[in-house]
Amino acid sequence: MSSLISIVLPVFAVIGLGWLAQRRGWLGDGGAGALNAFVFRIALPPLLFLAMARTPFEAFGQWRFLAAYLSGTAGVWVLVWWLAPRLGFNGFQARWLTCLGATFSNAIYLGIPLFETAFGALSAQPVILIALMMNLLLVGGSLIVLQAVSGEGTRAAIKETLSNPMLFAIGAGLLVSWFDIALGDGADRLLSLLAQAASPVALFALGVTLGVAGSGVRFGRPQWVLLVAKLFVHPALVALACWGFQADAINAQAAILIAAVPAGSLVHVVAARRGTLETESAALILLTTAVSVVTLTLLLEWLL
Template identity: 35%
Template sequence: MPSLHPLLSGFAPIWALTGIGYLVGRTRLLGPHAETVLNRFVFHVAMPAGLFLLISRTPLGRFANPSMLAFMAGTAVATGLGLLAGHLFFRREPGELAIGAMASGYVNSANLGIPVTMQVLGDASFVGPVMLFQILLVTPAVLAVLDGGAAGRRALLTLPLRNPILLAAALGAVVSATGLHLPAELTRSGDLLGGAGVPTALIALGMSLHNRPSADGRSPGDRPLGERPFGDHSSEGRSRRAEVGLTVAVKTLVQPLVALAVAGPLLHLPPHQLLTVVLFSALPTAQNVYTYAREYGQGAVLARDTVLWSTLVSMATLSVISWALGPA
């Protein structure tokens, strides 16, 4: 049975880097446009490099296993509920709906999934299939909605060529499928560049807690905390808190419960696989969601607050799951 301390240690880098980002934003150390520049660096440079190498090294056949069926079922229900809630209760526009749905079901599989599952299971091999599923299926669907709203329906035909995330994923899939071996110099450079993505995204996330984004056409729901504090008692503030709370509840409670129901009673997975699927489904919202939201100016505050609050709540839910389903 894992102790609480090893589980929490996986969260330490997230809070540390987010806190550093907040201090950088508060002191204006990098200037007024640093958050925008850092987000663009992550979206256009670091993240594509990391995704390309990750997918190119991962056999695409790893999709084909029963555990992934349970994980995909949890993701489908969570994202569907996020989409439905945003439409029925909060009247979000299509781009914001896409971000809300993604925030409800897109797990932090890399920089939290790896340390948490290594502590609990001693094995992080499930990270690969989960990342492939999210990168190759979930992300393109969300970016297609975001890009379509920004550029029109015709532009969707050329979306993979214009969007660096999708282009990197597609090229990585081609390399993986064909078994090509990339030069060592290229992979080492890509590893260094891709490794900068997660810490830079967390720094930018922290900066967003203080910085005021410039007026660029964002919806009123994307005003920063400085203008619309979380304790704001206006009807708009209450609506925002309700939306964040509902999204966090779907992400940290509903998604793992659906995965548990499918993996257990329906698929009868053995205990080790059952624990793996439920743990991954209970991981908090990935900071990638905020990166996409900020890049397209859609639902950035919802994404940011969901990342932060789901990360905090998941420290408790992951501990409960490891205690309830882990080996005696």
């Protein structure tokens, strides 16, 4: 258990430092935006690119864990869609955002750093593929669906989804892996240096974002019910699906761990853009992140 605490505690300590810095006002008004922009546009793309480029192309044929993750996520979505009106979330948009909060994991800002810490920096490829799939399907899909339902048109949402730097970085990395292209020493060092900054800055930025979103939130019964769906039901269904699809061990571990990661901050971003459930989504993110300190420690004890 002490070794697991040494894995989990530093990860959440960096998040806590980011939260403290925001609450103390050490970063100024634009700190959260600048940090998130650095992670999303500068540091994260090299991390994703190198993870793909350094993976033998044959490894990308392992689709079973992706199907398992998608199946488990779909099961939670159906369950929460049914539960949402009973929790006071009525209407298509509110129900959709409730499902998004119960199924979208913070894979980029928390899942990748945690998985790298537990399993090694070279093992993050399955996590990255899950993160890409969920960002495209859940976040990109939510923007498109909600704009279409509201009658606002979908062109801008589709353009925003396809211009995601993650998509380009992973695509370029896949091409390098496919054609077995050797990177020059200078380019490799530059990309590696930026990639090393991605995880710690992402964790710190997550703490800052939680500090911004957490002002004045309240935790009610709906948040606790959704917490159970996110931190317990989601990984349980994904684990069952991994067994059913006979996913490889390391890929199954990645899928189960990412399913157990707390709700992602992009849920709050989507809710804010739609002007619906802003406070509720912030409360869910804060609550699941806090409780996951314990649940992820226990899960890692089972996985490792």
